[in-house]
Amino acid sequence: MTTLTRPKASLEGVASAGRALTLLSAFRKGDDAVSLAELTARTGLVKTTIMRLAISMEEHGYLIRLPDGSYRLGAELFRLGSVYQQSFRVEAHVMPALEKLVAATGESASFYVRSGQQRLCLYRVDSPHPLRLHVRQGDMRPMDDSAIAQVLRFFETIPLSAAAAATQLPLYTGGASDPHIAGMATPVFGPGESFAGALCLTGPVTRFDRKAAQDAADILLRVAADLTRSLGGRPQGPR
Missing domain, CATH: 3.30.450.40 (GAF domain)
Known part of the structure; x- marks a missing residue:
């Protein structure tokens, strides 16, 4: 009888998730909206990567893209902050x-x-x-x-x-x-x-x-x- 075995789960992080978190961490106290060029300078990520990440993060409420192409943090982060404080x-x-x-x-x-x-x-x-x-x-x-x-x-x-x-x-x-x-x-x-x-x-x-x-x-x-x-x-x- 042949036994099927699952491959061991990798303990390595997911690169795209790491880049998304890097993008969020680029926002600083006092920021209102941050331009794509500034996010590129702060994160070291190329513009096309930031734009692809931003599309998914917009869909989930983590970022807001403004008409001039700059980005602002979304309301989902405020909700998570409230959850964190309550869970503490x-x-x-x-x-x-x-x-x-x-x-x-x-x-x-x-x-x-x-x-x-x-x-x-x-x-x-x-x-x-x-x-x-x-x-x-x-x-x-x-x-x-x-x-x-x-x-x-x-x-x-x-x-x-x-x-x-x-x-x-x-x-x-x-x-x-x-x-x-x-x-x-x-x-x-x-x-x-x-x-x-x-x-x-x-x-x-x-x-x-x-x-x-x-x-x-x-x-x-x-x-x-x-x-x-x-x-x-x-x-x-x-x-």
Whole structure:
């Protein structure tokens, strides 16, 4: 009896899908419509390839082609962004935590997750002070040497037990990403010791100096522990 065997599925990515994602990633903050020539320069793809990809992406709502031949992102991406936020299932827990931090410290509070080689501000509550770092929900920031990026980088790549034992929390940096901005961050966990993201406070270095950060450290750790519990995780003791 002859047995038919299926060929093993390739683990390699699909080139056309990769090019389509490259095209979407070429759009930047502040873009309204982007010309075909500019998309070619940003992606390295030839114009005919972009035009073929764009036809399929238009059909599925990811791109809109304007009469002058330029392109704009489509509404399907907004829908997926909303789905992502809902599926993350933390907004109802994170926003009250951020509001509590702002009320207690007077500084801006944010919750960041990593997105490739950048960090994404998923949720934020601004400081009541007019002098503050102007970051909005959905903004991407670099994975630099700031306390936020360090927490994201460290706790995503190292087992929780080893990371918690090796790290003095919360982390504080001043002037790491901007000479005028200081930040302090600590990790938040979900079920099974999964890393959920970085809870942080930011403010101008003239106000949020090391002394002010030290005064705010306990409240940041307590709120992070409470948030971890509400997400189904097990808080790590202050270190």
